[in-house]
Amino acid sequence: MRLYVFEKKTTEATPYSSLATIYDFVMRHVDYVHWADHVEALILRHNLVPSTMIDVACGTASLAVELTKRGYRVNGADACDEMLDVGRSKVLEGGYEIGLYHRSFLELERLERHDCAVSLYDSVNYLMCVEDIDRMFENVHGIVHRGGLFIFDVCTETNSIRHFRDMRERERGDGFSYVRHSYFEEGVQYNDFKIKFDEPRQDVHELHQQRIYPLREIKAAIDRSAFALEAAYDGFSFREPSEESDRVHFVLRA
Numbered sequence: 001m002r003l004y005v006f007e008k009k010t011t012e013a014t015p016y017s018s019l020a021t022i023y024d025f026v027m028r029h030v031d032y033v034h035w036a037d038h039v040e041a042l043i044l045r046h047n048l049v050p051s052t053m054i055d056v057a058c059g060t061a062s063l064a065v066e067l068t069k070r071g072y073r074v075n076g077a078d079a080c081d082e083m084l085d086v087g088r089s090k091v092l093e094g095g096y097e098i099g100l101y102h103r104s105f106l107e108l109e110r111l112e113r114h115d116c117a118v119s120l121y122d123s124v125n126y127l128m129c130v131e132d133i134d135r136m137f138e139n140v141h142g143i144v145h146r147g148g149l150f151i152f153d154v155c156t157e158t159n160s161i162r163h164f165r166d167m168r169e170r171e172r173g174d175g176f177s178y179v180r181h182s183y184f185e186e187g188v189q190y191n192d193f194k195i196k197f198d199e200p201r202q203d204v205h206e207l208h209q210q211r212i213y214p215l216r217e218i219k220a221a222i223d224r225s226a227f228a229l230e231a232a233y234d235g236f237s238f239r240e241p242s243e244e245s246d247r248v249h250f251v252l253r254a
């Protein structure tokens with residue numbers, strides 16, 4: 001008798017394309033109300049009264065929804081259409097008026113100008129070289145009104161070393177489970193996801209890479225850009241960033 005062994009194939013997926021459907025579960029610890037509070041606090045501190053905002057690399061639009069609830073007219077853009085699809089369902093279900101656009105930081109063409117652009121939760125770290133950071137600043141500058149603000153964050157080497165040098169977690173949600181291994185090597189933070197979907201049964205592998213920039217490289221890119229640096233803050237505070245900062249928020253004026 002011949003025994004056939006069928007090897008289950010793991011699909012290699014582009015970052016976020018499969019994670020999209022479980023992203024809100026993976027991020028369930030994130031308090032987007034608090035994040036929106038902080039965006040508003042920064043806007044107030046920097047004397048802007050915006051009516052329009054755009055969240056660049058908005059993911060599944062959680063922050064965009066929260067900002068919309070506060071009365072701003074909000075749009076979102078992201079490079080991953082699957083993430084936007086989850087956002088679109090959220091927007092539809094809630095009856096919000098949020099435009100969600102499939103755009104990379106590197107191609108933000110044909111978007112209108114806004115009073116304020118935001119990009120939070122390490123999204124800028126997905127740009128893997130300073131040339132792309134330069135291009136991102138040029139593009140975002142093109143979608144912000146003169147005098148408006150661009151607020152973004154980056155995560156730091158301290159954060160990678162402190163929390164993600166060799167972090168493993170295993171989680172089960174409704175219809176899926178995943179194993180995440182995060183590690184940090186030579187300035188790059190890797191987040192390796194192995195996801196098992198129950199129905200249809202499918203194993204997917206996604207490897208995310210984030211470049212962890214020294215703050216001086218980000219500041220040098222801001223100096224080369226058309227933005228003016230108004231402030232850099234230790235994450236969720238109005239303190240100066242330090243070697244101890246896990247996250248740094250930048251506030252730029254267009």
Ligand SMILES: C[S@@+](CC[C@H](N)C(=O)[O-])C[C@H]1O[C@@H](n2cnc3c(N)ncnc32)[C@H](O)[C@@H]1O
Nearest residue numbers: 016057058059078079080104105120121123126
């Ligand atoms: C950690 S998630 C953050 C999403 C969202 N800002 C949040 O707070 O939940 C990073 C996001 O960056 C997006 N992204 C990665 N590279 C990008 C690029 N070059 N242009 C635009 N979005 C990008 C991903 O698709 C993903 O939605």
